[in-house]
Amino acid sequence: MTTLLPYEAKAQSLFGEVCINKGLVQQAGFGTRSIPAFVSEWIVTRNTPDGLLDSGAQQRIRTFLNKHLPTRDQKEQLKSQLQNGEILTILDQFSVTVDLQKNENYLRIPCLDETKATTDRHILDAFPLLLGAGIWGVGKLVYDRPDGTRKPGQIRMMDFRPMQNARLDLDLYCEYRAHFSLSEWRDLLIASMGYNPEAYNPTEQMHMLTRLVPLVQERVNMIELAPKGTGKSFVFLNLSRYARLVSGGRVTAAALFYNNASKQTGLLGHYDLVIFDEAQSLTFDNPDEIIGVLKDYLQSGSFARGGTQKIESSAGLMLLANIPLDENRRPRHDNLFAELPRFLGETAFIDRIHGILPGWELPRIEEHSIGRSLGFKADYFGDVLHHLRNRAGYEQIIQRYGSVTGTTDRRDMIAISRLAEGFCKLLFPHGQVTSADVTEYCIKPAVQLRQRVRDQLTLLDPEFMRLRIGWE
Secondary structure, eight states, X not given: OOOOOHHHHHHHHHHGGGEEEHHHHHHSOOTTOOOOHHHHXXXXXXXXXXSOOOHHHHHHHHHHHHHXXXXXXXXXXXXHHHHTTOOEEEEEEEEEEEETTTTEEEEEEXXXXXXXXXXXXXXXXXXXXXXXXXXXXXXXXXXXOOOSSSOOOEEEEEEEEEOOOXXXXXXXXXXXXXXXXXXXXXXXXXXXXXXXXXXXOHHHHHHHHHTTHHHHXXXXXXXXXXXXXXXXXXXXXXXXXXXXXXXXXXXXXHHHTEETTTTEXXXXXXXXXXXXXXXXXXXXXXXXXXXXXXXXXXXXXXXXXXXXXXXXXXOEEEEEEEOOBOTTSSBSSSSTTTTSOGGGSOHHHHTTOOEEEEGGGSOOXXXXXXXXXXXXXXXXXXXXXXXXTTOOSHHHHHHHTOOEESOOOHHHHHHHHHHHHHHHHHHOTTOOOOHHHHIIIIIHHHHHHHHHHHHHHHHHOTTSOOOOOEEO
């Protein structure tokens, strides 16, 4: 039996069933199925009640996958089963679009390549996140035959259960933090993200944890710039069902803010964090309109489009972009936004970004970078981050230990405060922290993140004076 590291032993003893051996998921054999970690971990946990991945458990997982999480080459067989009157229970990322012209709601079932199914109205009322981007869950499907007149045959979802973890006791989570040293807790968080903590030094670990700040703190806007292969999008794809990743391509104002035709709120109204992956290839359907509304939202936390009332949101924005490096693994251009779309390089937009994460300082993801130790289950950890967002008291902790120097700019102050508060929630959720630790691990990284923004603004626009942000 493998000897547990100190942080693993403490986590297993204190947190019990909300922890999982990440190595089990790597060994479980999900093949080419593209599913988030919180889904695969849920399946492994369900089929390994004793925590052992023996031949029996592997067979149960294979049976479960074949029955409830089919591959697309099984779609015609499944449709035939529905046609024959069977009721199927499928695990998938279901979503619903609204067609006002036909007064219909259309259900999308990815594993069946089906876009014109339907769902009972009470399901939509109970789970509004189905509208638009959709959510993972278990759907019970039935086939309604044509009625012989005008209504065609259609797959219908008659019942739905979203994926949820066991009841979250946030007070207990915070209380148990006191049993770990800072390095042990940091290792546990890195492992919970799906990485191997031993593959990263303390500075690199802090960079990795910075990716979580917009998930744990309301209205934090960041950009990570890095070469390919550093795992920028991995954590957002796998950790939280409260985050929505948009990968490159064209983005419309309707999808992001509000759809005037369907009267549906867009991504910023539904998620804790919206992530633009491959931001260097991002295009906006109407850049002037979108950037205008986006700047207003990043400043005020509300947006309006097409005469609608202002919609309030606490969602953050994260941009992930690939940039070229020189032979020393430093950015090739002093202007870090040089190879991003022009509309993202406007200084009025950059000023509303709270921090620039230097992903170029992180190593490429290799085999030993992937976590195989004990960590929090992804769905549990994602819920912890979600519920910590509006937990009070951390701002007072930051303010207790000094104030910003070198700038009186309101945006600098807000950025540093929000970032530092996010680090405090991650590293010291129990609120027990010394002056030295809050300065070193909360305030200092927050100042560094914002300083990079100020340096870019100074480079791009003479209206921004050169300054050096500090703390005393």
